[in-house]
Amino acid sequence: MENQGLSDAISLDRKLNDVFGGRVVRKDLTKLIKEGANVPVYVLEYLLGMYAATDDEESIDEGVKRVKKILSENFVRPDEAEKIKSRIREVGQYSIIDKITVKLNSKKDYYEAEFSNLGLKGVPISSNYIKEYDKLLAGGIWCMLKMDYYYDEEQRDMNPFSISNLKPIQMPNMDVNEIFEGRKQFTKEEWIDVLIRSTGMEPTQIDDRVKWHLLLRLVPLVENNYNMCELGPRGTGKSHVYKEISPNSVLVSGGQTTVANLFYNMSSRQVGLVGMWDTVAFDEVAGIKFKDKDGIQIMKDFMASGSFSRGKEEKTASASMVFVGNINQSVDSLIKTSHLFAPFPEEMANDSAFFDRMHYYLPGWEIPKMRPDFFTDKYGFIVDYMAEYFREMRKRSFGDSFDRFFKLGNNLNQRDVIGVRKTVSGLVKLLYPNDEYTKKDIEEILQYALEGRRRVKEQLKKIGGMEFYDVMFSYIQKDTLEEEYVSVPEQGGGKLIPEGLGKPGHVYTVGYGESDMIGVFKLENQVVSGSGKFEKSGVGSNRDVKESLDTAFRYFTSNSKSISGTISIKTKDYLMHATDLQGIGLTNQLAIAELIGLCSGAMEKPVQESLVVLGNMTVGGTISKVENLANVLQVCVDSGAKRVLIPAASVADLQTVPSDLLIKVTPMFYSDPIDAVFKALGVG
Structure with missing residues (x-):
């Protein structure tokens, strides 16, 4: 059986290399180099995709050596910026790797580049690069550049540094049709394994239910304004996806935050994190504190509508909110003595309106603690390619994808329906981006979506009483009118009042x-x-x-x-x-x-x-x-x-x-x- 699993993995590796050549990388190579270079995973994997995207061991070794050499010679470390600037001046031309952001200087009518690690600003850049790589204007991208240095006595206001060649080492743009066409070559099970391997995990080591949980962690990256929380034991990789896998998400580590930082800074008139990132994840929810009194209220408004008011204007943003944290006691005792939102800070923990805005509660206690054999050494998408596919899918919506086959039961109120539709939409974008699925496929997603929203509702019932009484979530088959109920596993058994006769007294x-x-x-x-x-x-x-x-x-x-x-x-x-x-x-x-x-x-x-x-x-x-x-x-x-x-x-x-x-x-x-x-x- 083990040999069968191994040959399946090898044939899936071959298929991936055939269908998505140059877009995939062997994941253990990333780990190998990552340990010695403080460079984002998506940059590393792009280089590996260029030089080591093959299944020939000799070529892989050669490619890995080349990537290491490039990183050691050309990657700009912030503390060595002055040394590199000096080298460019002395040699006249030098290749570097850095993150470049471009702005248009409308007074002088040309584009200027800003270097993240090198610390240079106002470097002129040809408009040809902007036309080709528009992502330079939107948050910037990591590039391999040839830098020139020429100082002209007569034109002292000109920047002596200039860019003679630029090649992105992130996906500068992507054709999403490539994903749609490629998806047709894989079964549902194979595609799930591909997505999980792309995040660095090994799907053959985990059971099917856990695979679904790992997929749900990706939904905030493909779905706009998706609010999700995951509480569970330590060491289960809750924040890994948001920190390492996507260049489009930011992890706010526990502790104090401000409305200005998160939403809108009134003095600089700049939108905060929710306007700049696709996903804002809060690590360790117990430590969330707003310096501003109205912080939680603004967050509630944003989670409900995707907009918030600051000063005279209303701003909209599409960031998803993810809350991850630790549960330190057993889930059984939490369910009996309190509610599953108890680890949140006090000002949130009894605020039913705040939790009512959660679209899904992922049961982190069902995900095993990470062990070395959970990390994959097989092929998966280069994370930057996957992140671009996710970002592209945010422009679409599949929330109505179950309407052909099912309708929702009468216990779901408007907020429940929105939560379920958003989860369904996100999972369809991940699993069936080409919008091709069967009734059975969509039923599986619908059941999973209903369960996560019901888990939220069960806790609301404990916090807010009769207002949240309707928790018997169901869906109705349109052809047979049969009603199916969806339960939450942890609610079963372990009741406070046991069945059977008790003792006298x-x-x-x-x-x-x-x-x-x-x-x-x-x-x-x-x-x-x-x-x-x-x-x-x-x-x-x-x-x-x-x-x-x-x-x-x-x-x-x-x-x-x-x-x-x-x-x-x-x-x-x-x-x-x-x-x-x-x-x-x-x-x-x-x-x-x-x-x-x-x-x-x-x-x-x-x-x-x-x-x-x-x-x-x-x-x-x-x-x-x-x-x-x-x-x-x-x-x-x-x-x-x-x-x-x-x-x-x-x-x-x-x-x-x-x-x-x-x-x-x-x-x-x-x-x-x-x-x-x-x-x-x-x-x-």
Whole structure:
């Protein structure tokens, strides 16, 4: 089987070299030279594509030596700029490698070049180069240049440096039809492997689902205004693509940033990073801080509409926003105790409107940590060629590509639909740039797109409650009208309220905690021989919580004979431990639940399966109704409850509960505390 995989890889290498000759490079060569030269990957690979794009070992060795020689002799290091300038003057002509940006000097009516590492400005450059390589005007490109030096006494204002020959060592322009035609020669699986190898990874070492995640990391590079976040463990290569693979993306390392830097500088009247780059990626989201108060608000506006207001004018930009960061605890415990956006800084972490603008949440915990065998030594596209293909695809949109076959279910609101369409569009641009695919191909992409947006919505539901209740994402086949639902893998299993009967004395309740969030609480009661004492643990110093529990015990001792003759008070001690399962601070609405727990422990009879008890009572046994019943029931369902015990006083509030939420639980109503005990234990 391994030999089969090897021969497949060799034949794919051959096919790539045949179809895209000169556009591909063997990826281990890049790594080999990159370690010794501080030059961007896309420059290196262009040189390798020129001198080592072959599968003949001898020619490759020769090519690699040549590339190393060129870099050591001609690449301008910023700290050696003066030495190189001197060499150009002394020799009269010298070849260099540097990044050149060109501007038109309209006063003198000629073009001027600026050198990134050499530090020269105002060097005249022939307009022929501009016509041929228009990218010189848009952000600049790395070039191999022959530089001349001639100083004229009579024309002192003329720059003595001039360019006698210029050859780009980045793609100066590209014909996207080459990609469209070439794509036809590859199967879907082969093309996915080609794209993944082009980023330096080895697809045969990773499973199919992880391949899709690696492809999604590329979507912000092909799709305008795409907002994506990826949180996961360290060492999974979250920021690699945005730092090394594309010359069109910028990585903003954690820490403070400003509105001027990111969006618009009012004093210099210059658009910030979002206007200059295709993708702005934030590394380590926990550290994002805006010096300006309105920073997050402007970011929200931009993420929603691709525009932002500064001063009197509104600016538009097409940059995609990517947020990457680390999750330091297990995903299971995050889902149970908080939400998956928790690593974001505090001012963002509880802002549902900010996260609602995310089009996709990539589950970084599913991507394995990078090992040496994950890096490829096979052929892939020269990254600069791939970056140009990506940039060219930003001008197109395939967001409507599933409309022929499917329509989206009614749980998706407008923001959900936009997120799903953008993800579909981006993945179609990557996988089927020539717009040729089958219904099955597009269904696969649609399911993946729905899952990532649903992951966002599931977290919004935890942060913002009923406003984000609709998470049952689905799509409908247009020909058969069959509806397919899409779930999120991490939501399954591991519920706070387990299935099956619990132990006698154990009871769950849902209510408002000290932090005013709704949470799940577990009360564990144990009955041992003793003299009628009631001991509590896990309740901290909150007087209201203790009062609520004491109310339950007083009612229990006064009314035990009405509940069961088998209950003994004076010869037993009652031990109770309370657990705040979601870390939001214990609720003080515990009296009914604790009364049921005491009776369950004393009678050695467990409460009904997957039951949650709602409501509270006074010492005299007066029942209070449940505040905000719809939100409380939503938390019950999310936690795994199948039955919910509700005070009769709350019956009228049922009309505020969405019908598709009600059908997920069996509501049971009680009129007084003793009725609650009987119904919870399923007796009487």
